[in-house]
Amino acid sequence: MSKILITGGLGFIGHHLAINLSQKGHKITVLDNLSRPISNIIISSKIKDKNYNWEYLDEFHPKIEKKIIDIRDREKVTAIIQNFKPEIIIHAAGQTSAVGSIENPRFDFENNIIGLFNILNSAKESQIVTDFLYISTNKVYGNNVSNIPLIEGKTRYIPEEKKFTGFSETLSVDHSIHTPYGVSKLAGDLYVQEFGKIYGMKNTVFRLSCIYGDQQFGIPGQGFISYMFLNAISGKPIQIYGNGKQVRDILYIDDLSNLVERYLASTSSLNPKIFNQKSRVYNIGGGINNTISLLELIGKFESILGKKIEIEFSNWRLGDQKLYISDLTKIYSEFGWKPNINPEQGIERLTNWIEKSKDIFFN
Ligand SMILES: NC(=O)c1ccc[n+]([C@@H]2O[C@H](COP(=O)([O-])OP(=O)(O)OC[C@H]3O[C@@H](n4cnc5c(N)ncnc54)[C@H](O)[C@@H]3O)[C@@H](O)[C@H]2O)c1
Numbered sequence: 001m002s003k004i005l006i007t008g009g010l011g012f013i014g015h016h017l018a019i020n021l022s023q024k025g026h027k028i029t030v031l032d033n034l035s036r037p038i039s040n041i042i043i044s045s046k047i048k049d050k051n052y053n054w055e056y057l058d059e060f061h062p063k064i065e066k067k068i069i070d071i072r073d074r075e076k077v078t079a080i081i082q083n084f085k086p087e088i089i090i091h092a093a094g095q096t097s098a099v100g101s102i103e104n105p106r107f108d109f110e111n112n113i114i115g116l117f118n119i120l121n122s123a124k125e126s127q128i129v130t131d132f133l134y135i136s137t138n139k140v141y142g143n144n145v146s147n148i149p150l151i152e153g154k155t156r157y158i159p160e161e162k163k164f165t166g167f168s169e170t171l172s173v174d175h176s177i178h179t180p181y182g183v184s185k186l187a188g189d190l191y192v193q194e195f196g197k198i199y200g201m202k203n204t205v206f207r208l209s210c211i212y213g214d215q216q217f218g219i220p221g222q223g224f225i226s227y228m229f230l231n232a233i234s235g236k237p238i239q240i241y242g243n244g245k246q247v248r249d250i251l252y253i254d255d256l257s258n259l260v261e262r263y264l265a266s267t268s269s270l271n272p273k274i275f276n277q278k279s280r281v282y283n284i285g286g287g288i289n290n291t292i293s294l295l296e297l298i299g300k301f302e303s304i305l306g307k308k309i310e311i312e313f314s315n316w317r318l319g320d321q322k323l324y325i326s327d328l329t330k331i332y333s334e335f336g337w338k339p340n341i342n343p344e345q346g347i348e349r350l351t352n353w354i355e356k357s358k359d360i361f362f363n
Helices: 013-022 050-059 076-085 096-101 105-126 138-147 181-199 225-234 253-268 293-303 329-335 343-356 357-360
Strands: 004-009 025-030 063-067 087-091 129-135 149-153 157-159 204-210 211-212 237-240 248-252 280-282 292-295 311-314
Touching: 004 076, 004 292, 013 050, 013 253, 063 292, 076 253, 087 105, 087 280, 096 105, 096 181, 105 129, 105 181, 105 329, 129 138, 129 181, 129 253, 129 280, 138 181, 138 204, 181 204, 204 253, 211 225, 211 253, 211 343, 225 293, 237 293, 248 253, 248 343, 253 329, 280 329, 280 357, 293 343, 343 357
Parallel strands: 004 025, 004 087, 025 063, 087 129, 129 204, 204 280, 211 248, 237 311
Antiparallel strands: 149 157, 248 292
């Protein structure tokens, strides 16, 4: 049993990780400043006036301790680490929207770089924290992923190279358009790696692709599967930037939770020297077998809802990736992990949850 602090622990990924690790016997504290933006489609007071995940953890997982703390507040961050004395920190807090970061780059910088630095540096100074897991993103590669030749199929882009297995961790992060969000996450990603190398911390970076699942409150530009389905059931047209053939590898949240649990179980007992003999940066997503394009996703929604969905097309967004697929070779070869839930199953689970929880969104 470890003491684990999860930042952003009332957000989508953070609270799922908290629940899973708590159920496995770990002592969990989550911190969050309840700043997750809400989509313009959601009208329910359950979400607008309250934090739904806070209420949910209160009701169903009372063992998880919750603290309202802003990671930009260095003193409070230091204090919680000193008081709770976590052995492991999972850093999932932050500004999460690429679109939002273009509109307000300072806000993105302060949350994603200063906030990360406060947590990481306090972890180092505490001498208590042994393991630090940073939730990074594929956006650190920016549009370098556009450098492979693609064929434009009827519903999706297809890599010309037949043996393409996805983008590996060796893809360059330079000479690319990232968006301020991609830059701030990359800065955090490099800080975490650097502190591992210089200070002998056991630091890990998971560069996530698209994670989706129940209790995801999608907004424009983040959590697209959930956001688009909310549009679809409320009869609103779905906005697509570009032609809708962009491809993503998608990973259901339960698969990510299982990976984090498995990863921590097999690495937390390693001493720093052994741990740091390997690069601890991993691309994580659905991989080559779990991909979907936006047009294909809308097609699935149409069969689920039994109706035609209106689409509004606009110009491509800055830095948008035509195709992103994580190469899972490294994580699989080191930990034997691969996704279990395919897009069919995952989308069915998510859309079932949204349909049965309509009152959370719309009453
Ligand atoms: N969901 C995905 O598909 C995805 C993909 C790649 C990377 N990520 C990364 O995973 C992490 C979690 O994403 P998510 O999907 O759970 O998003 P989320 O918005 O649901 O969760 C983020 C949480 O951080 C909190 N937060 C924001 N600023 C804070 C601050 N200053 N102090 C304290 N708390 C703060 C928010 O209130 C929110 O609850 C993010 O760092 C994101 O960049 C997510």
